[in-house]
Amino acid sequence: MAKKKLSSVLIITTLLLLSSCKKDSELPPIDESVDLDGYIINDSSLINPASFLLSAAIKNPTALDLDKPVIITVHGFTASNFEWTEFRDWAKSKTDFYTSMVLLGGHGRNYSEFKASTWQNWQAPIIDEYNALRQLGYKKINFIASSTGCPLVLEMLSSDKISTDVLKHIFFIDPIVLPSNKLLSLIPAIGSLVGYSETTLEPGENGYWYKYRPQHALKELEKFIRQERKKLEKGIVLPAGVTLKVFKSERDGSADPTSAVLLSKGIKLNDGTKIEIEMINSDLHVFTRLHGRKTITAENKALQLITFEEVYKSL
Numbered sequence: 001m002a003k004k005k006l007s008s009v010l011i012i013t014t015l016l017l018l019s020s021c022k023k024d025s026e027l028p029p030i031d032e033s034v035d036l037d038g039y040i041i042n043d044s045s046l047i048n049p050a051s052f053l054l055s056a057a058i059k060n061p062t063a064l065d066l067d068k069p070v071i072i073t074v075h076g077f078t079a080s081n082f083e084w085t086e087f088r089d090w091a092k093s094k095t096d097f098y099t100s101m102v103l104l105g106g107h108g109r110n111y112s113e114f115k116a117s118t119w120q121n122w123q124a125p126i127i128d129e130y131n132a133l134r135q136l137g138y139k140k141i142n143f144i145a146s147s148t149g150c151p152l153v154l155e156m157l158s159s160d161k162i163s164t165d166v167l168k169h170i171f172f173i174d175p176i177v178l179p180s181n182k183l184l185s186l187i188p189a190i191g192s193l194v195g196y197s198e199t200t201l202e203p204g205e206n207g208y209w210y211k212y213r214p215q216h217a218l219k220e221l222e223k224f225i226r227q228e229r230k231k232l233e234k235g236i237v238l239p240a241g242v243t244l245k246v247f248k249s250e251r252d253g254s255a256d257p258t259s260a261v262l263l264s265k266g267i268k269l270n271d272g273t274k275i276e277i278e279m280i281n282s283d284l285h286v287f288t289r290l291h292g293r294k295t296i297t298a299e300n301k302a303l304q305l306i307t308f309e310e311v312y313k314s315l
Contacts, residue, residue: 028196028212030111036080041207043080043108045101052081054100055132069097069140069168069315070133074126076147076176076286077221078199080108082208083146083289090308097315102129104149106217107210115214119224123152127161134166142169144311146286147255148221150175151228154267157239158231164239171311172246174286176255177229177262204292232266240270245314247307251283280307 032038045052058065071091073084081101088099105124106117126149133141145153150172156162196214238244244267248260257279264277280287280303288304290296 028111028198030212034206035211036108036207037111037114037210037212039110042110043082043103045081045103046108052101052103053129053132054098055129055136058136061136061138065098066137066139068138069142070100070138071097071142071144071311071315072100072102072126072129072133074102074143074145074149074153075104075107076149077122077217078107078114078210078213079104079147080208082291083286084144086289086291086304087144087308090305091312094312097312100129100133102126104152111210111212111214114210115216117217117220119152119220122148123156126152127156130162130167134163139166140168140315141166142171142315143167144171144173145175146173146288147176148225151177151225154236155224155228155231157242158236164242167239167242169314170242170244171314172244172248172263173288173307174249174252174255175246175259175263177225177232177259178256179225180253180256202292202294204294208292229262232262234266236267238267238269238275243269243275243314245276245278247278247280247287249280249282249284249287252285253283254285 028037030037032040035041036043049056051057054070073081073087075081075083081103084099084101088101091097091099102125104126105121106114107122126143130141143153153170153172157164196212197218199209199211199213201209201211246260246263248255248257250257260277260279264274267275269275282300282303284293284300287300288307290300290304293300
């Protein structure tokens with residue numbers, strides 16, 4: 001009983017603090033010269049899609065092209081294609097597979113479009129690029145997704161939104177099924193009180209992530225991952241011929257490490273066996289992304305390279 005009272009007091013205190021800090025305006029103080037939230041800075045894929053999407057880069061693939069595996073990269077909530085540029089650049093040293101970088105719907109543009117987008121909007125470009133590559137004739141398509149990109153890919157499969165006849169391998173990096181910040185669960189109740197929340201970015205991250213998170217987008221995120229947790233409780237069976245491996249940081253400020261446990265319990269391969277889970281000795285969220293971070297250690301670099309190589313060898 002004492003614990004319940006304490007919990008109630010904490011929630012009430014949080015609500016009072018948030019309401020007292022309510023922004024005077026729905027529009028945050030966006031710096032157009034720095035912030036992705038503004039109208040000047042956009043994700044580069046919107047300007048030059050051929051440098052990111054394989055379907056735009058090679059419109060008439062040869063038989064040799066179509067035999068090469070493709071890895072579609074999917075970034076996370078508030079992020080942009082910047083999250084996977086290191087993997088793309090590393091992949092250029094190889095000649096036997098392609099990458100295709102998807103920008104989530106409502107992302108990489110401006111605060112207003114992000115605010116108005118739904119999780120279905122975020123997911124749509126993932127489906128579009130997969131379908132485009134499949135229609136072009138690519139025979140071995142794979143996904144590597146990070147953070148919120150992971151449940152977006154999983155939902156696409158569990159709801160039969162794509163034909164999986166050419167889908168081979170899926171890799172999840174720090175998937176968010178359960179958030180580390182438990183205040184997210186309160187967003188449906190307190191969202192209207194806060195308007196938006198501000199994220200602290202490193203100087204090198206400015207212009208690549210949304211600095212301001214509208215309560216509408218946070219509500220969508222909370223609703224979506226809650227929905228996916230319920231699906232995991234019922235159980236999800238992957239399509240035949242499709243594998244899934246999860247890489248999860250042990251100390252993650254955004255995606256609770258318990259997310260890996262929920263995925264392990266809730267997903268089975270088509271033959272009934274468990275998916276593969278690897279816990280990573282890291283305190284970074286999306287440990288495969290190092291660009292833009294203020295501090296990068298030799299261990300961070302080693303973990304990134306080992307993971308890239310493992311993904312490559314699995315193709």
